[in-house]
Amino acid sequence: MTTATAIQESDLNQAAGPRVLLFFLQRLLFRRSYEFIEPLGLMTLAAYIEERGYRPGVFSGTVTEGAALLEREMERRLVAAVGLYCDFENRSVVEPFCRWIKDRWGLPVVVGGPQAVALHEDFLSQSGCDAVAIGEGEATLQELLDCLIRGQGALGDIDGIAYLDDHGCLVRTPERRLIAHLDELPYPRMAHSLTGVKNNLSILSGRGCPFQCAFCYEGGKQVRLRSVDHVMGEIRHGLRENPHVRYIWFADDTFTLQRERTAHFCRELAELRKEYDFVWFCEGHPSTLVRSPGLIDEMVEAGLARMQIGIETGSARLMDTYNKRTTPEQIEAVVRRCRDAGLKQLCGNIIIGGAHETDESLAETWAYVDKLLTLAPGMLDISLTLFMPFPETAITRCPKQFGMTVLDGEALTSVGDYPVAHTEAMDLPAIAMARKDFQLKVLHRMRELLAQGRVSHQAILDHYRLHAVYGISSVWHETIYAKQPFLHRRYTMLARTSARTSAEIPPGEWTRWRPQRVFSLWNAIAWEKGYPEVLGEVLSPLEYHLLLHCSGKLQVGQLTGVALEQFPGRYDSREEAEALIQKVLRSFEEKHWLVFHPD
Structure with missing residues (x-):
C-alpha cells in the first residue's frame, strides 16, 4: 500500500489521543532480559509520540501474554495501531503475531528494532505489516502513525522505512537522519508500562558506538x-516516578568514552545517592578505562556495583580479527583495577565458535579466562555465547574472510543454545561440545577457588547483599554459592536479617549473642551409623549438644551453663569451658553452620 486508509475519527478517543500499543514479545520466558528491565527503546518511543498527541502503552513479555493484553485492550477501547519490536531472536514471534492482528482487527502495524535492516519482501508479505521502520524510530514512528491513523501524507514521503507498494514490490525510502540533539527527547514514563513495576531504571546516556567490532551491529554509528544534566534529570524523574527503583542500568556503549564526562556522572550520582538508596551498572570499554587512571575508583565510590566489559577471546590475534581495538593486557589491567577498587561484580563475555575458532584458540582463551578468574576470585562473572550472524555485521556480510560458514542465517534451529555457523576447523557439534566443555571448566574453577578459601567472606556477602537489597544477581551467586546449601542459607541470613559473624561481635559482648544454626537438624544430621554426622563429619558429644542448642534461643553464656551441666567434672573451670565452646562455635561458623544474632 502506498497510502493507508485512515481510521474514522469518530472511532478514536479524541480527548486522550489515539491508543498505540508497543510490544516486545518472546516465546521463551525463562531468564530473558525483559523480565528484568523495561524495553528502553519502546519506552522512549512512547514518550515521544505522547508529546505528539498519541496515547501509548508498552508491554514486554511472552507472546501469549501480549495477545491476551491486546484482546483486553480491544474489548475496553479501540486500539488505533500496534508497534512491534523485532530483534534477531524474536522474528519468528513477530511475523505471526503481526499477521494475527491484521487478520483479526485489520489494525495498522509497524515493525522496528535492530532486525529491521534484515526484513525484506518475504517478511512484509507474510506478516502483512504496513511498514518496517529502519534506524532511529522516534520521528519515523510519529510520521507513520500520522499517515496510517490520521491519513496525513503517504508512506513514500516518510524517510527510513520499507514497505510494499500496490504491486507488491519492496520500496525503501531514503535513510532517516539521526537525531542530532538527544537532549531534546522527552523522558520515558513508567506510566506507559503495561508490564508491572520493576526495581530498576534503564538509561541511555548516548547513542552510537565508535568501535566497529566485527560481530556487532551497533558499532560504527555516529556517537x-x-x-550529564539531562541524563541526571531523567534519573531523578524515574526515581520520583517509581520509588521501588534500586538499580540504575546505563545501557549504552558510550558511558566510559570520555573520562571527564564519566567523572562528572560519578559526582552527580554520588550526590543523588545521599537522597536515594540505589547502585548502578554500566558497560565499559577496556581501552578507554585503562587510559583513565583512578576513574574506576571514582565509579565504585559513586555506587557502581556491576560493570560489563567485552572480552570475547583470550587470543590477541582474534581480538584484532574482531577489530576490538583492545588487548589481553588491557583487559587484565582493567580486571586488576576493578579488584583493587573494590568493585563487587565485573562481567565479561566469551564467544565460542567465532572467527577462525580452533581447539588451539579455545585452549588459549581458557588459559586467559582462568588467569582472570584467579586474579579476582568472587568478582568476575564469565558468560558464554555462541556466534550469531546478526544483520549487517562484518562477519555476516563476509563470513569467509573470518574463516566461517553460516548454515542457518535466520537461526531457525537455535535460541542461542546451538551454533548456526561453523569454522574451517570445527563443525557444529564440535562447537556445541566446546561450549559445554568451556562452561564446565569455568564453573569447576569457580568452585575450586571457593573451596580453596580464595573467595573472601566479604566478597560472598557483597553478592548476597546486592541480591537482597538491589535485586542484582550473578553467576557466582546463582550457580556457585546457592548450590552450597549451608553457605547459601548462612549468607542469606547475614544479608537479610540482623545476623552477624563472630568477627562482628563487639569486644566484651560475646556471651550475650545468640548462635543459630542455618539448617534443620532432622535433615542435616545422619544417624545411620549410630552416632551423629553432618555431611559425613562425625560430631563429638559436646559438638552435638552445642549444635542442638544453637537454636537462636540461648545466649553463648547460657550455652556454657548447658555444657557444664551436661558434662559435669569435665572442665577445671568455667573459663576453660567458655574457651572450648568458643572454639567449637567458631569451627561451626567456618563450616557455614551457624550465624549469631544480637540479644
Missing part, C-alpha cells in the same frame, strides 16, 4: 552524547 551522540546527552548532557
Whole structure:
C-alpha cells in the first residue's frame, strides 16, 4: 500500500489521543532480559509520540501474554495501531503475531528494532505489516502513525522505512537522519508500562558506538552524547516516578568514552545517592578505562556495583580479527583495577565458535579466562555465547574472510543454545561440545577457588547483599554459592536479617549473642551409623549438644551453663569451658553452620 486508509475519527478517543500499543514479545520466558528491565527503546518511543498527541502503552513479555493484553485492550477501547519490536531472536514471534492482528482487527502495524535492516519482501508479505521502520524510530514512528491513523501524507514521503507498494514490490525510502540533539527527547514514563513495576531504571546516556567490532551491529554509528544534566534529570524523574527503583542500568556503549564526562556522572550520582538508596551498572570499554587512571575508583565510590566489559577471546590475534581495538593486557589491567577498587561484580563475555575458532584458540582463551578468574576470585562473572550472524555485521556480510560458514542465517534451529555457523576447523557439534566443555571448566574453577578459601567472606556477602537489597544477581551467586546449601542459607541470613559473624561481635559482648544454626537438624544430621554426622563429619558429644542448642534461643553464656551441666567434672573451670565452646562455635561458623544474632 502506498497510502493507508485512515481510521474514522469518530472511532478514536479524541480527548486522550489515539491508543498505540508497543510490544516486545518472546516465546521463551525463562531468564530473558525483559523480565528484568523495561524495553528502553519502546519506552522512549512512547514518550515521544505522547508529546505528539498519541496515547501509548508498552508491554514486554511472552507472546501469549501480549495477545491476551491486546484482546483486553480491544474489548475496553479501540486500539488505533500496534508497534512491534523485532530483534534477531524474536522474528519468528513477530511475523505471526503481526499477521494475527491484521487478520483479526485489520489494525495498522509497524515493525522496528535492530532486525529491521534484515526484513525484506518475504517478511512484509507474510506478516502483512504496513511498514518496517529502519534506524532511529522516534520521528519515523510519529510520521507513520500520522499517515496510517490520521491519513496525513503517504508512506513514500516518510524517510527510513520499507514497505510494499500496490504491486507488491519492496520500496525503501531514503535513510532517516539521526537525531542530532538527544537532549531534546522527552523522558520515558513508567506510566506507559503495561508490564508491572520493576526495581530498576534503564538509561541511555548516548547513542552510537565508535568501535566497529566485527560481530556487532551497533558499532560504527555516529556517537551522540546527552548532557550529564539531562541524563541526571531523567534519573531523578524515574526515581520520583517509581520509588521501588534500586538499580540504575546505563545501557549504552558510550558511558566510559570520555573520562571527564564519566567523572562528572560519578559526582552527580554520588550526590543523588545521599537522597536515594540505589547502585548502578554500566558497560565499559577496556581501552578507554585503562587510559583513565583512578576513574574506576571514582565509579565504585559513586555506587557502581556491576560493570560489563567485552572480552570475547583470550587470543590477541582474534581480538584484532574482531577489530576490538583492545588487548589481553588491557583487559587484565582493567580486571586488576576493578579488584583493587573494590568493585563487587565485573562481567565479561566469551564467544565460542567465532572467527577462525580452533581447539588451539579455545585452549588459549581458557588459559586467559582462568588467569582472570584467579586474579579476582568472587568478582568476575564469565558468560558464554555462541556466534550469531546478526544483520549487517562484518562477519555476516563476509563470513569467509573470518574463516566461517553460516548454515542457518535466520537461526531457525537455535535460541542461542546451538551454533548456526561453523569454522574451517570445527563443525557444529564440535562447537556445541566446546561450549559445554568451556562452561564446565569455568564453573569447576569457580568452585575450586571457593573451596580453596580464595573467595573472601566479604566478597560472598557483597553478592548476597546486592541480591537482597538491589535485586542484582550473578553467576557466582546463582550457580556457585546457592548450590552450597549451608553457605547459601548462612549468607542469606547475614544479608537479610540482623545476623552477624563472630568477627562482628563487639569486644566484651560475646556471651550475650545468640548462635543459630542455618539448617534443620532432622535433615542435616545422619544417624545411620549410630552416632551423629553432618555431611559425613562425625560430631563429638559436646559438638552435638552445642549444635542442638544453637537454636537462636540461648545466649553463648547460657550455652556454657548447658555444657557444664551436661558434662559435669569435665572442665577445671568455667573459663576453660567458655574457651572450648568458643572454639567449637567458631569451627561451626567456618563450616557455614551457624550465624549469631544480637540479644
